[in-house]
Amino acid sequence: MAIKLLIKISLIAGLFFPATLTYAQQASASSLFLEGEQLRVAYEFERAKEAYTRAISLSGDSAFIARAQQRRVLCENGLILSNYVVRPHVLGRTVIPYREFFLFYDLSPSGSWALPPFELLSHVNDKGDTRLPFFYRATQDRIVFSAKDSASGSGWDLYMIQKKDILANGAFLWGPPVRLGPGINTPGNEIYPVLSSDGKTLYFSSNGLPGLGGMNLYVSRWDTKTQEWGLAENLGIPFSSTHNDLLYMLSDDSRYFYFTSDRAAPKDSLVLYKVEYESAPVKIRPASVKELREIAMMPLSGNKTRDREYGPKEAGMAVPDSILEKTREATAHYTQLTAAVRNLKVQVAGHEKKLDSLRKYYSSLTPEEDRRAIANTIREEEFVLMELQQSLRDTRKSAQSIEDLFLSHGVLPPVTTPASKSPASSASGLQEMDLFPVKQQLISLDSHLFEAPLPVVPPVNLEFRIEQESVIVPWENEPPGLYYRIQLFTVARKATISQLKGISPIFEVRAGNHYVYYAGQFYNYADAARALASVKRRGITGAIVVAYFQGKSIPVLEGRRREAQNKTAPEGVAAFHVYLGSNQIPPALISLVGELSDKDIIRVITGSGTDYFxxxxxxxxxxxxxxxxxxEKGFDTVTVQQVTN
Structure with missing residues (x-):
């Protein structure tokens, strides 16, 4: 009502005070824009779209209009995604601090969190002021990480490196980073990439791809045929929301996945959700915006109250005492298992450190006898480490089965504190539980080596032209077939730039005690002859056309004969021509060929007439x-013919 009144007042004011009309209209447009924002965040996409449209009609500010149009696109995306909504089985949720929130993802022993080394970031022009993490698995042959190219001025993009070799210290040599394609990277930000355990699926967050606003969650799959990542797809509602959704991560056994969102989080915090994974979930169209909003709030599956709002205070809710009483034995066993997991982690880390020291010591030895003895010790330690790692996997698997018991009641599994720091027991005699997942530790990849990308060499422009200053290019990568150049002159000393008369490109060749200068590269004599006339008009009257075939100089007459016989490709090498017709071809076809191709029409005289290619x-x-x-344009007689010289 207030907005409508404001619009009426602005229109009346415009009749008597025209100078104030623009300001009043913009104020009304801004109010409508804010109304649209509130509606969009509340999943009222249709009404929000109308508000943005009205705001655009009242504004004369091009920047404001562009922003409102972009928001309207978000609403259109929302209307589409609202038709394919998943009602997930939410197993648990808890509030975690925003700072280093990724360290609270504790899914499997198969990997660890790492930050891109500065050496790697330098290869993509990232100064390393802010480093975003990735999940590192030593068993995978590729890493996808996020970096910000300071030279391009774009946002965060995703890059991939491939494993090339293993180093003596057990680290790896990685190939140069490659920026992922436009189906994934955008002018916006692509961050928090996570590869699935098999390395064939990539999950990440983006605010540049089609979404609902803020950071949404996306998936891309590896195409084994093209050896590239496929077009990114939005994971849809409720995993992507009108807020910021980050770091989707699937467990190694594909039973659960985690992701975080600020949709119901306190300030400087996020809500971590644990959800049952479904490979082919049922997608529905909610009956109302209210139902859509309820699903998007990700309520715990065990709670039957559909109309209840789920705020951040409920995240990480405690296990009811009645359930804990029934699972007293399981809780005690779980406490023992988590303690065993901690102990095994310490042992694994200790043996890894010991092995690293032994390998360095081995590298420093020279007598073969000493190296052989240390090699045997290293081998024994490696077997011990393998056994410890297997024990760690088995123990965590046992703990996982007990976690399922707690998760079946709709809460995150309890994580006990170490025995040395045991909290006081509750009134029921059960130990109090820490509701936060165990915070992980970052690992360092600074010992790994990362190849720099090869420098990008701009292609040499071989098109004949006249410029203010001549450009000298190297005589290399000669065409394998027939081509012509213009020989300008031969001099005893290197020519100056002014002597070259602005002709480009110039080839400089040392021949004994002299220098020979050539210009241009032409694939038919007619083009070379036209360029020769231009060169002579520049004052180099002694210039001539020279011909080459398969890298060797040939008489110009032989070159023209090869053109006439359509034998311009190298000897024994197949080439292909487009046959246009015989004797007479329509002017419309000649004109169309000129528009579609920069190649000239070749005329070949035969015993029966003239063929055109x-x-x-x-x-x-x-x-x-x-x-x-x-x-397609109606010239049906056109065919492709193979020609072998």
Missing amino acids: IGPFASASQAEELASVLR
Whole structure:
């Protein structure tokens, strides 16, 4: 009502005070924009879209209009995603601090959290001022990490490196980082990438891909044929919301997944959700916005009260005493198992450190006898480490089965504190439980080596042209077939730039005690002749056209003969031409060929007449691409022909 009144007042004011009209309209537009924001966050996408549309109609500010249009797109995304909503089985949730929240993900012993080493970040022009983590598994052959290229000025992008070799110290050599394609990276931010245990699925957060606003969750799958990541897909409601959703991570056994969100979190905190994984979940269309909003709040599955709002105070709710009484024995066993897990982790870390020291000592030894003795010790320690790691996996698996008991009641499993710091017992005689998951430790990959990407060499422009200053290019990567160049002159000393008259490109060749200068690279004599006339007009009257075939100089007449016989490809190498017709071809076809290709039409005189071709093309697919377009335009006689010299 207040907004409508404000609009009326602004219109009346505009009749008597035209100078104030623009300001009043913009104020109304801003109010409508804020109304749209409130509605969008509350999943009222249709009403929010209307508010943004009205705001756009009242505003004359182009920046404001662009922002409102972008919000309207978010509403359209929301309307689409609202038709495919999953009602997940939420097993538990708890509030965790925003700072280093990722360390509270404790899913499996198969990996650890790490920060990209500064050496790696330097290869993508990231200064390393802020480093975002990734989950590292030593068994995987690839790592996907997030970095910010300071040179490009874009947001956070995802990069991938591939394992190449193992080093003497047990670390790895990784190939150069490659930025993932436009199906994943955007001008926005792509952060917190996590690979599945098999390395074939990538989960990450983005605010640049189609979503609901803020950071949404996305998935991309590895294409084994193209060896690239596929187009990213939004995980949809309720995992993606109108707030910020981060770091989706699937357990190694594909039974559960975790993710965090600020949709119901206190300040400087996030809510960590643990959800049962379904490979093919049932998707529904909620009957109302109220039902959609309820699903998006991710209520615990054990709670039957549908209309209840779930705020952050309920996250990490305690296990009811009645349930704890029934599971007294399981709780005691779980306490023993968690203590055993801690102990085994310490032992594993100790043996890994010991092995690292032994390997360094082994590398420093020279007598073969000493090295052999240390090698045997290393081998024995490796067997011990393998047994400890297996024990750790088995113990955690046993603890997992007991966790399922607690999770079946809709809460996160209790995590006991170490015996040395045991809290006081409750009135019922049961030990009080710490509701936060165990915080993990970051590992360092600074001992690993990371190859830098090869420098990008810009392609040499071989197109003949006249510029203010000539450009000299190296004589290399010669075409394998027929080509022409213009020989300018031969001098005893290197020519100055001014002597080259702005002609480009220039090839400088040392021939004994002299320097020979050439210009351009042409694939038919007609182009070379036209360029020669231009060179002579620049004052270099002694210039001539020279011909080459398969890297060797040939007479120009032989080159022209090869053109006439359509034998411009290397000897024994197949080339492809597009056959246009014989004797007479329509002017419309000639004009169309000129628009579609930079290659000239070749005329070949035969005993029965004249054939017309365009080419050569290095592959049949290139020739067929042009031929198919010509056929679509009505020139049905066009065909692709293979030519072997």
